[in-house]
Amino acid sequence: MISSRNADAGFASSRKIESDPASSFLKVLLLIAQSALIVAGFLWLAPADGFRNPDLARIVVFHVPCSIVASIASTVATVYAVIYLAKRRPSDDIKSRTAFAIGLLLWVLTTVTGAIFAKVQWGAYWNWDIKEKSILMLLLINIAYFALRSAIDNPNKQAAIAAAYAIFAMAAVPALTYLLPNSTPDTLHPKGVITTKEGLDAHYKIVLWSGVLCLTGVFVWAMRIQVRLEELALRVQKSKSTSRGAKVVITELGP
Amino acid sequence: MTDVSISTDEQKLDTTAARLNEPKTASWVTCAWEIFRKDIRVELRTRYALGSVALFSVTTVVMMAAALSGAPVKTEVKAALIWVVLLFAALSGLARAFVREEEAGTAQSLRLTAPATAVYAGKLLFNLALVFTVEAITVPLFSVFMPIPGVRYDLFIPILIAGGWGLAAAATFVAAMIAQTTSGKSALFAIVSFPVLMPLLMAAVQGTAGAFSQVATFEARALADIGQLSIYGVVMTTASLLLFEYVWHD
Amino acid sequence: MAYGGTTLFAGVTVDIRAGQRVIVTGANGTGKTTFLKILAGLVRPASGRVEVDLGNRKVDDVGERRRLVGYAGPDVNVYDELSAVENLAFLARLRGVPADAGIDLLKKAGLKRSKQNHPVRTYSSGMRQRVRLAASLLSAPPIVLWDEPTAMLDAEGRGFVDNMLKDHVEAGGVAVIATNDPAEIDRWGDRRIHFDG
Numbered sequence: 038m039i040s041s042r043n044a045d046a047g048f049a050s051s052r053k054i055e056s057d058p059a060s061s062f063l064k065v066l067l068l069i070a071q072s073a074l075i076v077a078g079f080l081w082l083a084p085a086d087g088f089r090n091p092d093l094a095r096i097v098v099f100h101v102p103c104s105i106v107a108s109i110a111s112t113v114a115t116v117y118a119v120i121y122l123a124k125r126r127p128s129d130d131i132k133s134r135t136a137f138a139i140g141l142l143l144w145v146l147t148t149v150t151g152a153i154f155a156k157v158q159w160g161a162y163w164n165w166d167i168k169e170k171s172i173l174m175l176l177l178i179n180i181a182y183f184a185l186r187s188a189i190d191n192p193n194k195q196a197a198i199a200a201a202y203a204i205f206a207m208a209a210v211p212a213l214t215y216l217l218p219n220s221t222p223d224t225l226h227p228k229g230v231i232t233t234k235e236g237l238d239a240h241y242k243i244v245l246w247s248g249v250l251c252l253t254g255v256f257v258w259a260m261r262i263q264v265r266l267e268e269l270a271l272r273v274q275k276s277k278s279t280s281r282g283a284k285v286v287i288t289e290l291g292p
Numbered sequence: 293m294t295d296v297s298i299s300t301d302e303q304k305l306d307t308t309a310a311r312l313n314e315p316k317t318a319s320w321v322t323c324a325w326e327i328f329r330k331d332i333r334v335e336l337r338t339r340y341a342l343g344s345v346a347l348f349s350v351t352t353v354v355m356m357a358a359a360l361s362g363a364p365v366k367t368e369v370k371a372a373l374i375w376v377v378l379l380f381a382a383l384s385g386l387a388r389a390f391v392r393e394e395e396a397g398t399a400q401s402l403r404l405t406a407p408a409t410a411v412y413a414g415k416l417l418f419n420l421a422l423v424f425t426v427e428a429i430t431v432p433l434f435s436v437f438m439p440i441p442g443v444r445y446d447l448f449i450p451i452l453i454a455g456g457w458g459l460a461a462a463a464t465f466v467a468a469m470i471a472q473t474t475s476g477k478s479a480l481f482a483i484v485s486f487p488v489l490m491p492l493l494m495a496a497v498q499g500t501a502g503a504f505s506q507v508a509t510f511e512a513r514a515l516a517d518i519g520q521l522s523i524y525g526v527v528m529t530t531a532s533l534l535l536f537e538y539v540w541h542d
Numbered sequence: 543m544a545y546g547g548t549t550l551f552a553g554v555t556v557d558i559r560a561g562q563r564v565i566v567t568g569a570n571g572t573g574k575t576t577f578l579k580i581l582a583g584l585v586r587p588a589s590g591r592v593e594v595d596l597g598n599r600k601v602d603d604v605g606e607r608r609r610l611v612g613y614a615g616p617d618v619n620v621y622d623e624l625s626a627v628e629n630l631a632f633l634a635r636l637r638g639v640p641a642d643a644g645i646d647l648l649k650k651a652g653l654k655r656s657k658q659n660h661p662v663r664t665y666s667s668g669m670r671q672r673v674r675l676a677a678s679l680l681s682a683p684p685i686v687l688w689d690e691p692t693a694m695l696d697a698e699g700r701g702f703v704d705n706m707l708k709d710h711v712e713a714g715g716v717a718v719i720a721t722n723d724p725a726e727i728d729r730w731g732d733r734r735i736h737f738d739g
Binding site for chain 2: 582583584585586604605608609611613616617618619620621622623624628632633635636637638661677
């Protein structure tokens with residue numbers, strides 16, 4: 038992501054950056070909770086019945102939270118893109134692109150965990166069912182977002198065009214997630230399994246939904262750190278450059 | 293040399309224009325139409341876009357047919373192949389509408405004279421003409437080199453029209469974006485437009501396969517696909533019109 | 543007013559009144575072109591505002607301001623594949639002014655009749671510059687923004703620029719011109735903004 042060399046440049050701020058006790062407590066809690074979940078996923082949960090590899094099928098409690106929080110990240114990123122285009126504050130652009138970056142990571146993890154499961158359960162890493170297609174689409178959009186950004190030098194244009202593309206691409210996503218499934222019924226991703234009583238075993242549901250909560254916490258935390266870092270870097274850059282402003286002389290020339 | 297007095301951070305131009313009228317701008321529709329006409333006129337003189345697109349289409353279809361000449365090819369595969377050719381032919385020519393203007397510096401002139409959405413509309417019309425021309429070249433070629441028996445043209449042609457419109461709408465918007473990048477435009481055009489075109493491609497191929505299949509259920513499904521392609525076209529055109537201003541102006 | 547990482551100027555109000563010519567000078571890269579582009583609405587400043595007062599009303603919206611300016615600069619071009627006449631006719635139709643306004647301007651600009659209908663691609667750089675300048679005056683805009691207008695012109699071309707400028711300013715228009723030519727600065731300048739990077 039961003040190098041921190043600017044942040045080290047002896048930059049004095051009137052506002053000290055320290056973490057208050059409450060947020061430190063939350064962070065430690067998050068760490069414990071997430072670790073507990075990982076352990077629970079592997080050790081506490083019984084191997085899943087009715088799957089080819091009951092032990093490996095536990096991956097579903099990691100795969101689903103990844104996918105849900107990745108969707109949250111993409112939504113947050115798109116919302117900030119809209120806000121940026123309306124208000125044109127650089128901080129909104131920072132938030133948008135950070136959310137996209139974290140979203141990209143989460144989508145990759147979703148795809149990988151899904152592929153591992155798919156290989157074992159159905160014999161192939163990729164099956165082209167409709168959910169897989171939409172995740173592929175989101176993955177490609179995220180990659181294209183950063184490819185587009187890296188090809189534009191002017192920071193204003195980079196932010197505006199990236200935000201416009203994000204909104205535009207996200208507008209096309211529902212076509213894939215809602216329209217097409219009506220004609221090609223989803224076969225591999227069953228509906229309602231994680232919410233209804235007849236679905237997953239209660240223990241799995243606990244671990245899965247706690248996982249969603251925890252991962253969302255991790256997402257928020259990562260966002261805050263990265264956004265703060267980039268905002269500081271931006272401030273450093275600005276303080277350096279205003280010192281070399283042009284001097285303007287305005288003269289009245291005689292008639 | 294005296295300095296002008298200095299007060300606040302504003303810039304103010306004051307003109308009491310007596311004889312100078314406030315310039316009118318032509319209507320939005322006129323602007324869009326004139327931009328389309330101008331693009332057609334320029335294109336007819338240089339033939340760049342048309343040439344590259346037609347050449348791509350012809351060579352690809354002929355080569356594909358040659359490569360597959362011995363083997364029996366299922367109709368679903370032919371349906372996919374025809375859209376692959378259309379997609380890549382489009383990618384080779386649809387960006388030109390904006391890239392040429394940005395590189396020549398004429399885009400700046402348009403920014404000062406015409407409303408942003410009218411520019412998009414004019415360029416969309418041009419790209420629509422280009423897409424339909426590619427389809428008009430590719431489809432007959434296909435039926436010569438890779439013939440398909442029993443095609444339901446009453447399904448296939450609406451798919452070509454609706455799909456072509458969605459393709460042009462999305463590609464025109466993406467072209468406007470990548471025309472403002474510094475390098476690697478063709479590769480970037482493909483990378484950036486492909487995820488957005490995925491739903492279009494899937495619906496179009498499925499519908500085309502249905503139109504080729506000679507099976508009643510698949511043909512019925514093709515009707516649904518035509519509906520989806522139309523919705524996609526409307527959504528993409530609307531999104532482009534709403535967002536184009538942010539891409540076009542600083 | 544700031545753009546990019548640089549402050550173009552701070553704590554300044556520049557009032558330009560009807561009938562005034564403002565010369566913008568400064569070495570290359572100090573912001574002359576950026577300044578003109580901000581005025582034209584081609585570039586969005588990070589801070590600062592431009593207001594236009596047309597006497598009967600004020601114009602705050604950038605989109606409207608863009609249509610009130612006649613801008614000529616090195617990166618605003620005409621179509622190579624079309625002739626000068628076709629280029630100006632196209633712009634005239636976009637602006638809603640009669641097409642022969644362009645022909646008049648081309649005549650005043652001294653563009654040879656024989657070349658008027660040939661593609662701009664075949665023109666010399668001086669002829670091309672004349673077409674650009676004519677295009678910027680096409681809709682008789684109240685605000686003229688020229689970036690190095692005489693850069694590629696011979697003495698006759700510079701005469702044209704002088705005359706057009708005089709006509710425009712006498713009619714009550716405003717002109718902001720970026721140039722480094724000392725003769726022009728003397729000849730034209732009512733006021734001068736100097737960018738001292």
